[in-house]
Amino acid sequence: MPRTTDPHEDDLDTIPPPQPVFHIEQALLGALLLDPQHLGNVTGIASDSFSTAAHAALFSAIRSLPAPDPVQHATNAKWLDEVLTAAREHARGLSASYLHSLIQVCPWPRHASAYARIVEAEHSRRRLCAAAQRLTQTSRDTSAPQRVVTTLAEADALTAVVDDIAARFPPHSGSLPRTPAPTPATTHNEEAVEEERLLLATATAYPSSVEHMRWLTPADFTHPLHAGLWQCLTTLTRRSIPVDPVTVLWEAQHRGLLDTGARPRELLDLLDGTAGSPEYWGERILQRSVLASAHHIGLRIEAFTEDPATTAYQLVVGSRRALADLSAVRTRWQQAASPASTSKAARTRATAAPRAGPPRTTAAPTARISR
Structure with a gap:
């Protein structure tokens, strides 16, 4: 009962x-x-x-x-x-x-200073947890007008908290947290998949832009097949091999991309149909990668703080290592968004000789799509 x-x-x-x-x-x-x-x-x-x-x-x-x-x-x-x-x-x-x-x-009243040190350490844990949660929430806030700028500002605030804790508790060498890192989210995003397809098709049609997009890496893509095709494009341009859907397909075969179930005709269709410029779609993909990285790093640091076995010294080491990963993505974002790289890529597209190929069904991207 x-x-x-x-x-x-x-x-x-x-x-x-x-x-x-x-x-x-x-x-x-x-x-x-x-x-x-x-x-x-x-x-x-x-x-x-x-x-x-x-x-x-x-x-x-x-x-x-x-x-x-x-x-x-x-x-x-x-x-x-x-x-x-x-x-x-x-x-x-x-x-x-x-x-x-x-x-x-x-x-023992005479141990008051030792008790205070422990209270200070636990307060540092709560401060770090709150800053990590703010970073995680901001990275998913779609209402922010400039999501990357706002998210990176929260990352700077989190870094300031870590630096303050490090001044209070200088980390020991080799004191890494033992907390397992959370698994990155693998949610399906149809908009991201479509933007990656448009980048691959447009970059295949105008491969001269690929050379100036070293700020974009395969890790920025949400679909493994698209990441592999981007590797194919960068490899062909680095080796000065002519780029078109057929040569990309051949490179994809050598990389084993066809073993994943993708059919040759499907890849050829994916690489057909352009819109806008490669730089525009590349920045869109990189922007999503920055936000995803910030979200995952916020969860990593939050996981450190929620593990009671993690010391204040380990919180500093683990948080700094996690923030270093975000710093690498941030540097590439700054390279992509800098006016110098934009104008250089625009001049390249304006002066590059068009490659031989079938008649275009869309206009050549003389300028980026306005955002």
Whole structure:
């Protein structure tokens, strides 16, 4: 018979137990309440470093009030009453009994600086997690007018958080996180597939542009077949071999792309039909790659912070390595979007001699599609 839930029954099993840092915060506050003189040894933290509003209010009250005379503090609770009154302005649920329980649970008041160091480390973890979540959310925000610019700004903010944590906790050599990296999302995007097809067809028709698009790599493509065909195009242009759908098909055979189930006629049809310029479609593909990389890197760093076994030192090393991957994609994006590369590619298309081939069914791309 199913168990009937009593609305007046307290189901304490549904309340998660407090994290270890909660008990460490209690020990720190207990040490400061018992011996306020230890506050001078507590550095690197502020009221927002604590995980609960009550603990934050208590620490703020302790810091704001003058330290009592040690002899008088040992004989009466006047200073504790002043701390409680000040803290209650921000946390009304505090009681005198809770302050006394904090004093009782503190093992060694002289270890206050060590407790504060742990609180600082856990606060750094929460800060890093929040910054990583902002990066992840921004990379998926389709309402932003300039998604790449906004996303990279959040990446810079995340980098600043990592640098600040590194200044507080200089990383040790070889201290990499042991947390497994999350699997990249492989959602099907028909718009991305179509843009990749248009790039391949247009680049096959105007291969002189491929030489100046080294900022685009096979890893930027969402479809493995399209990534392989882009490798075929870059290989043919690098070897100065004539480029057309037939030569690309031949190169694709050598690379084993036909073994994936693609038929020769399908590849020839895919490489036919141009629109716009290769640079335009390439930038579209690279833009999507930047956003996807930022999203995945945000998830990686968030996974580091959610692993309680990851130390502050490992958070710094792992986050910097993840951000380095985003920096590489960012550099290629800046190369693609720079006016110098745009004007150079435009001059190349204007002066290059047209290759021999069948009559065009679409106009040659004399300029980029306006965005």
